[in-house]
Amino acid sequence: MALRDFRSTGLKLMVQAISDREFILQQVVRMLLENVETSNESNLVLQLALTELVKQVMRELAQAGAANQLQGKLLQTAIQTTMQLLEARAATVNQGDLSPYWARIARSLRWVAKEMTTLGLRLQEARQGEVMRAPKVVSAAPVPFQITELGSRGHLEGLIVHPLADCRLDLERVQQSYRVQASRGYPWEVESEGITFVVEADSSIITFLEGFPDAVVEQAKSALEQLAHDLYTSVGAG
Structure with a gap:
């Protein structure tokens, strides 16, 4: 349950x-x-x-x-x-x-x-990896968030998102547009564009991209940004 x-x-x-x-x-x-x-x-x-x-x-x-x-x-x-x-x-x-x-x-x-x-x-391992470049901040969203690339220089291992304000996670909305495995509570696994994203209880979202071609990495960045936009909802929102 x-x-x-x-x-x-x-x-x-x-x-x-x-x-x-x-x-x-x-x-x-x-x-x-x-x-x-x-x-x-x-x-x-x-x-x-x-x-x-x-x-x-x-x-x-x-x-x-x-x-x-x-x-x-x-x-x-x-x-x-x-x-x-x-x-x-x-x-x-x-x-x-x-x-x-x-x-x-x-x-x-x-x-x-x-x-x-x-x-x-x-x-x-991913969180202890070297930050490859400055995080990208997305402010034009219901809840602003930042996307950080993880890994050593020249070797991208993953992407991680953190909200920059208090928020709730709108599972109902995400389930309408994504394939979600959340039967055991956290962590949730959300699939988008054939890429699996992991939603943790601290509201972070992470995906592992080691060995993926550049085209897939760019696709993952776009899909992750959209997922964060859909998932994060302001605490005060109805």
Whole structure:
């Protein structure tokens, strides 16, 4: 179940990127306070919420550059961190025995952890790469943003976009015009012009272009600029 499945079904798919972990944590705490372990159905809801919370923590660890330091222990560290988040609220939450949930999460998220570790390492390498030229600032957009080329001189490895103002990510609009894989929450994979772009929880968009011919690189730049224009929406927008 993706994060959006926990939100009201009538709510437009416009999400605030920075609040995901807290949102899910609040839902888990609420369920624990309400003692949802009264039926198989409520047990499943809690399991899904805990799983989504662990995935969000894994994403944050990977984005922070911890994937390399953890040496294959990203999932284990994420579960421990999630336990600590719940323990920090132990004064108001009677957790009960959650060990069966953690065991199932450890089994179900093994491959997700590997994928996030790989992506985290690639993001870290790209972000630590030498900036090849000054970022391009696009101000004629609903939310201004900058596009930065990454890599060593004469060897473009990727492009990354960062918004220059507070924004929301308009998934509903993007899904109407692009092929999107977002069933697991962040990171989203958005395909445009045959090129895959990765949307991260910090609102950045990145694509890897190592080895691509110049014509494809120019195509990627144009497609990335359009995607950022469509994706970023002002926080105050309806």
